[in-house]
Amino acid sequence: MKPYNSRKLSLKEYLVVSSLLFGLFFGAGNLIFPLHLGQLAGGKWIVATIGFLITGVLLPLLSVLAISVTKSEGVFDVGKPLGVGFALVFMVLIHATIGPLFGTPRTATVSFTVGVEPFVGSNNHTLALFIFSVVFFLLAFGFSYHENHILDNVGKVLNPLFLALLFIMFLVAFLCPLGNPMTAAVTKDYVNASLINGFLQGYNTMDALAGLAFGVTVVTAVRQMGQRKESDVSKVVAKSGFVGMAAVAFIYLLLIVAGAMSLGHFKLSGDGGVAFTQIVNYYGGAFGQAVLAVLITVTCLTTAVGLVAAFAQDFHKHFPAVSYHTWLALTTFASFVVANFGLEQIIAWSTPMLMFLYPLSMVLILLSVCSPLFKRNSYVYFFVVLFTVVPALGDMVVAFPAVVSHSAFGLAVAKYREMLPLAEFGLSWVVPALVGLVIGLAMYVYKDKKMSTQTVE
Known part of the structure; x- marks a missing residue:
């Protein structure tokens, strides 16, 4: 050893x-x-x-x-x-x-x-x-x-x-x-x-x-x-x-x-x-x-x-x-x-992409660090990411320059996005991600117990 x-x-x-x-x-x-x-x-x-x-x-x-x-x-x-x-x-x-x-x-x-x-x-x-x-x-x-x-x-x-x-x-x-x-x-x-x-x-x-x-x-x-x-x-x-x-x-x-x-x-x-x-x-x-x-x-x-x-x-x-x-x-x-295009334009157009990618990356990073606790179960990953992606897309649309964010599509997205908690701060994904985590962990525990029961039988 x-x-x-x-x-x-x-x-x-x-x-x-x-x-x-x-x-x-x-x-x-x-x-x-x-x-x-x-x-x-x-x-x-x-x-x-x-x-x-x-x-x-x-x-x-x-x-x-x-x-x-x-x-x-x-x-x-x-x-x-x-x-x-x-x-x-x-x-x-x-x-x-x-x-x-x-x-x-x-x-x-x-x-x-x-x-x-x-x-x-x-x-x-x-x-x-x-x-x-x-x-x-x-x-x-x-x-x-x-x-x-x-x-x-x-x-x-x-x-x-x-x-x-x-x-x-x-x-x-x-x-x-x-x-x-x-x-x-x-x-x-x-x-x-x-x-x-x-x-x-x-x-x-x-x-x-x-x-x-x-x-x-x-x-x-x-x-x-x-x-x-x-x-x-x-x-x-x-x-x-x-x-x-x-x-x-x-x-x-x-x-x-x-x-x-x-x-x-x-x-x-x-x-x-x-x-x-x-x-x-x-x-x-x-x-x-x-x-x-x-x-x-x-x-x-x-x-x-x-x-x-x-x-x-x-x-x-x-x-x-x-x-x-x-x-x-x-x-x-x-x-x-x-x-x-220049530094100002690069920053202006990179911000929306980061508003989408960072929430996604954050939840994947935290899930990966904590993955030994739930054996890197795919259910946990799936529900957390699913519940993160949709509001993060809304944050991305709203963060675009006016040509997108103030268009009919952008304004429609903003209207529905405002219904989510913390949306005004650009963090509309946080509460849905936590909901996804609860659902994913519940699925993991249920499946784990089911497999344990079948093994005993």
């Missing part, structure tokens, strides 16, 4: 796993959403932060634990209790969202908005974004095509440098604050619902989806360290995750406060990219902006390479008739096209 016991990990090995988790969940794109949240929440930033950390930090960690507990090899396996068809559709939706539809294009638009746009005149914005995105995605395609690790190695040097400069900015910002975060103006939505709106803002990080798609990387690394029991793997992920995700949470906290303080000098921006640029320019001037442009572009490019490669690898695995390189070309080109 001894060979099957897990060996005890050293502190260094725990820190390696923590570093993996930090790298998985914190990218340059994660800078803009907490910063914008700080501006939106203003003096209510403390309560809003709690909500944001639930979906932006706790849920991503649980997504990796879900991979560990269910012994999954990826997002496909997480949805498998509901059948191969559902699992395949769920995998496609997750990868499309964190990939060519929103996540990957955002790596280019964030680096352009924060790093390059300040040096470009407003008249040349469209052409500059086009040229920048062409170069950006050609580089991403090239590094992914040859599976070249040069960019990863460069990233290992420049990413820590980027974080060091970020903390210097924090130090200066807190020593010479732009305003008092406790007295900053609060936007209408955050006056009475700062917790819930902070919770919903956490969707924008897409980290829970990323955890489902890439969490297997962390779990595999832990297994290779000699952790043979799944319970031991989960413990290592949990302990290491506490350290890694605490670091992410700390950066989020500083960004949210910096966003609230910025209202003392700047007006509420359209997105966090603009706010970040304004703050860097205020404290660092043109030189600081130039250095930031290089570092954030490399950081975003490293993320883009990982995203396009993961998309191509997973799709080639499940649709082998199309080669890895063809999938790579398709996802890179699609990302380039979407990137040219």
Whole structure:
């Protein structure tokens, strides 16, 4: 029995796993959403932060634990209790969202908005974004095509440098604050619902989806360290995750406060990219902006390479008739096209998809983590997901830009959706999901007792 016991990990090995988790969940794109949240929440930033950390930090960690507990090899396996068809559709939706539809294009638009746009005149914005995105995605395609690790190695040097400069900015910002975060103006939505709106803002990080798609990387690394029991793997992920995700949470906290303080000098921006640029320019001037442009572009490019490669690898695995390189070309080109709509449009159209996918992902993550309690029974999964999907679709329709949400169809959906509890907060799925859980567990207990009785007889 001894060979099957897990060996005890050293502190260094725990820190390696923590570093993996930090790298998985914190990218340059994660800078803009907490910063914008700080501006939106203003003096209510403390309560809003709690909500944001639930979906932006706790849920991503649980997504990796879900991979560990269910012994999954990826997002496909997480949805498998509901059948191969559902699992395949769920995998496609997750990868499309964190990939060519929103996540990957955002790596280019964030680096352009924060790093390059300040040096470009407003008249040349469209052409500059086009040229920048062409170069950006050609580089991403090239590094992914040859599976070249040069960019990863460069990233290992420049990413820590980027974080060091970020903390210097924090130090200066807190020593010479732009305003008092406790007295900053609060936007209408955050006056009475700062917790819930902070919770919903956490969707924008897409980290829970990323955890489902890439969490297997962390779990595999832990297994290779000699952790043979799944319970031991989960413990290592949990302990290491506490350290890694605490670091992410700390950066989020500083960004949210910096966003609230910025209202003392700047007006509420359209997105966090603009706010970040304004703050860097205020404290660092043109030189600081130039250095930031290089570092954030490399950081975003490293993320883009990982995203396009993961998309191509997973799709080639499940649709082998199309080669890895063809999938790579398709996802890179699609990302380039979407990137040219600009950061504001990407955020505006990604929000509805996240309003649908996040509830679905949340219930699957929580079901997966708790699955040993009900033996991963398909009835429990079926009823919870069924009762979650319908209201989540309603939340998605209502969250679309006016061209959809204010159409006859959108208004009809909104009318029926208002009958559900918490609908006004964008959480119409919560109560139905709990009802589905009760029904699913009742079915599980009934079937389990029936099988036990038949066995005795």
